[in-house]
Amino acid sequence: MSPFLDVKDLKIHFPTDDGLVRSVDGVTFSLERGKTLGIVGESGSGKSVTSLGILGLHKGRGANISGEIWLDGEELVGASQEHVRGLRGKKMAMIFQDPLSAMHPFYTVGDQIIEAYRIHNKVSKAVAKKHAIDMLGRVGIPEPGRRVDSYPHEFSGGMRQRAMIAMALSCDPELLIADEPTTALDVTVQAQILDLMRDLQREFDSALIIITHDLGVVAELSDDILVMYGGKCIEYGSADDIFYRPEHPYTWGLLGSMPRLDREPTERLLPIKGSPPSLINVPPGCAFHPRCPYAERTGDKARTVAPALAETEGGHLVRCHMSPAERRALWENEIKPALETP
């Protein structure tokens, strides 16, 4: 059987006055119901464009979209704008980083949930309101019966994020995409929201995509992880693959850049030199080569030939010219010891 969500070589390019922006340039993954995919990458790596692309929000906006998105047996890249719009809310829904910009300031939180619910459910206002109160209660808003009549600005940041989750879940979507859902929140509130998303996903058995730049957040929730760099998926595998046997030099760099609380502090962090590429001017060959400490090992190829995303073992995909054996030897003998030495 084909997977619930199957994305194949998705590309989303925007023609602009400065040139073609290759925001998403080869993203491949699949996801089953009840499972969580984490998408990580630095800012501008194409995470948000990917998620909006799945929701069909780039359609009709001058973007060049290619590749395939199969959702529950239906192909969406070729589907009409109206058709995909009809799937939003019920089949798939999204949680944004900034709930204030996603909610209307002049309508109460309750009215917004009611409206979202009534698009897909032919019920009376009173029934929809009961549902809204129920949803607010489920996401942990205290006194939902009273808070349903509040305006978004009357909520704290954490409550607004909960309200948006309630809104996204109100039609029981089968695919939920959360784009940096906790980035703007304090760490104790972030922990509450991550717990909530985990619990709700179990309850609703939805497929969840969580997008973040925080490796800790993906590790908390994800079954599978996709690492993006310069619009491309550069490594994709199970959470264990990415954290315990990563094979791409960029993933190594991310791990080395991050101080972590669960280990003795290392003397120094091991950053990646340079900065992320502009997507108008992605370096030729391997997009990571100007920053890669191992570029020399792949000689001219690093600068001239774009590496393909290739399977190394059991569904673990890596986009790098080095051989799997060479990468594994580097990880075991050099990278891993350096990350663990205090």
Add this chain to the structure above:
Amino acid sequence: MTEPQTQPATQDATQPARQGEPLLSVRDMEKHFPVTKGLFQRQVGAVKAVDGISFDVYKGETLGLVGESGCGKSTTGRLVTRLLEPTGGQVMFEGRDITHMSQGRLRPLRRDMQMIFQDPYSSLNPRHTVGAIVGAPFRIQGVQTEHGVKKAVQDLLELVGLNPEHYNRYPHEFSGGQRQRIGIARTLALKPKLIIADEPVSALDVSIQAQVVNLLEDLQNELDLTYVVIAHDLSVVRHISDRVAVMYLGKIVEIADRKSLYATPMHPYTNALLSAVPVPDPRGRAGRERIRLTGDVPSPLNPPPACRFHTRCWKAQEICKKVEPPLAELASGHRVACHFPENAPGTPDVPAAGKDEPVTA
């Protein structure tokens, strides 16, 4: 059991290994912002952004200041650099009382105390070249440089890892990390003794964060700098600090050397904060017990009485709502403001909250 000490400490007990006079010394510092209403701007209350905090910073060390949004970290930074004037308490810099010093008299001191800001985008004037930005402190302070301002600026650019030839470029031509380096170069121009860095890396990408953290560490060693680093990221703070102070709603609730703070956190809030940090170890997640705090941080306009954490604390008892716990030294160099601290020496396996005799403060 250890009784919390009741007398207010006249000296900060959490001295680092280095002895000597503190470079910066803060006592009972307060900043209450008036809240006004109506046409006549009648004062109806006050935001107690910083509400009586004391700490010392010694030469050559890094003090980390952590806490959630709105707890008063930035206000503390602006008070000690006198970008704001305290409404109470005392700030001493190199033994001089600067609490209410006039701007004119502060001016020479400004060379010695510099601030690095969070946002590398808005803190640089987009219409000025890098050379003008980094060189501005020399001109403003009328400082003579040996080989001219341009050479001095180029040396600074090199020091922070930028190409000295970028002297004539504008901020928009640089990435976020490079802009933060420009800001740091400007800060270093006048060879400050103390740098207050307010979320210096939180607007940066992970890979760039690490570059800037390493740069700050290198500069500290090379130039013998003293830092106060304000951040909400507990992992970053552990990495760069020698000592760490945890703030909650305008108060310091715990202060200790980094090792004790992270290994044996005593304040329930510190414990909750540390347990909330997501750990990049998927196999570890199943076994982890997380302290789930309920609710959000209360408004500093109307902070809860006595222990401000009692509305969210799972150990709270009656006394916590009535008597404010003093910041007491419970282990060497480790001070905490709590009636029922965790990990307190002498009470290894008795949960402090289980004891029934109230602790008098």
